[in-house]
Amino acid sequence: MERFNDLMDDMKEALTLSHRYKGLFLPALIANLIMLILGFVMFFVVIIFVMGTIISFSSLETNWSYLMGIAAITILLILVFSLIFMALDLGINSIVIGSVNGEKPTVQIFFKGIRKFFFKVLITKFGLFFLYTIGFIILLVPYILYLLTIGVLTGGYGILFLTCLLQAFLGSWTLLLMENEDYPMSGFSSVAMNFKFGKKYFWLMILVFFTQLQLTAYLPGLLGFLGATLATLFISYVVMTVFKIVVLLTYRRYKETI
């Protein structure tokens, strides 16, 4: 009961900060613009790829170098944009921490976070990528069974719960890493800390991420078809930013007990 009340207070505080510092949502706007550009670029890449493939296969000799070139460009684009979005996420973490400390979001604070943590987070993400891949292979069959049983019987709630579970245990490690800037630790220590935090405040974190996911899924629909197409990422980043503040405030509240 006490924890629920504290969470409500943290949500109030998060909304207040969001209201006070509108600049917190500028990265959301940037993310949306990047996504629109990416969508535009990918549209042409796909068209070129499809046209090229048709021409390539219809000619007497398949032009493999052309196909490989297009595939390489696509992979490169995905990698570049993944890095951009990763940097954006670190920047958001930085201004979120700043705003909770009472600092107005500035470009300096935004880039300070990216500069300081980019490589550490990148290396950790590479490590996690391998762990995720192994985990995915091991858990694929149980996951499909889970989807077919619990997922179907709970009308989708089971799948949503699994997403919340992952978010609760692994969704905030970059934020915690940057929050503990004064006590430097490795990326994996931060992942472990996130896991411990998620375990200790399990239902609280499930509730936080459930609310975040539900709002992210619902709000774009309010803007109609066109709005949902153009502004989904903006809305999801806005919701994510507010909930990053909530997670941070909750973490600070219970930091001593972890």
Place this chain on the structure above:
Amino acid sequence: MKGNNFNKILKLFDYFKIAFQLNLSNKQLYKPQIIFLVVRGLLIISSAFTLLSIGDKMIHLTSMDFNRFISLFWSEFQGIPLILTLVTLLVMILGSTYVESGLYHMFYRAYKDVLTDGDFLTGAGSYFLKFLGGNILIFIFWILALIPYLITGILTLTIGFTLIPILVSTFLLVWKASLVSDDSTLGNAFKKSYQFAKSNFIPTMSFVVFRNAMTSIASGGSGSGSNFSQTSNNANTFFQDMPSDFPIQGAPFSDFFFNYETLKFFVIGITTLITIGTIITGLIQMLFNIFFGLTTIVLYNEGWKQDDLDYMDLPAQDIQDEEVQHGTL
């Protein structure tokens, strides 16, 4: 957003706290919905099995015309299957309103800290007809508004399709709360609901949006916070589950491509699965329905009273306009 509206939105979180506390300390609030869900599930299963037993009797007929089929079906359907189907339909259509009327009375009694065992039946007895009347009026309103709604939806590039139901829900948010709290007439309840939303439009709409977001489920729930449409979904499922032989009338039923025993097994399996799924999903939705129902009662009774807001020490009131204006980045 004006400071006052923002403070009112923040105040919503205090109402959530009260609703959560009421939720925890009044476990009996869950009883009516659990019983209703189980009854509904059992009725769906028994109706499906009864219809299957009719199918069993008719399956040996190798060919027939439509009229003969209908007369044979009707002769088998009369009696217990008919009564069972009628009871199931009645429970589907009226059950949720009956449970809701009893529950709202319970919410109010819990809010007043005087909840007792007989409150559900007292509430259902006193408010069922009013709730039903209100729901029918809203249903008629939607039928009348359907064409303008569609036109507005298209003209606003589909924004209207989602925004109009939210606006309607905002103005109709507290009519049920008003009925049980003030014991007023249906007309007065609608009027009070309209006035409440009018004087607190932005915060009330924020609550409706938040509630809809939280109750819109992955399986395509209505997000209305009411279990009325859920009932309709189940009714659809029920009709879909009825064995239908029309497309293949005249063909031998023992045809290789149409194995009746397999179909029967499939229908039994699917009906059971859907029923169990409906019960589980219903139980999860129940948590939200009760929480947001309680919040609505709290909202109506405490609803952003001016005195309350004046003395509130909300962080938003400390916000300096300059800071908001000059927020960089």
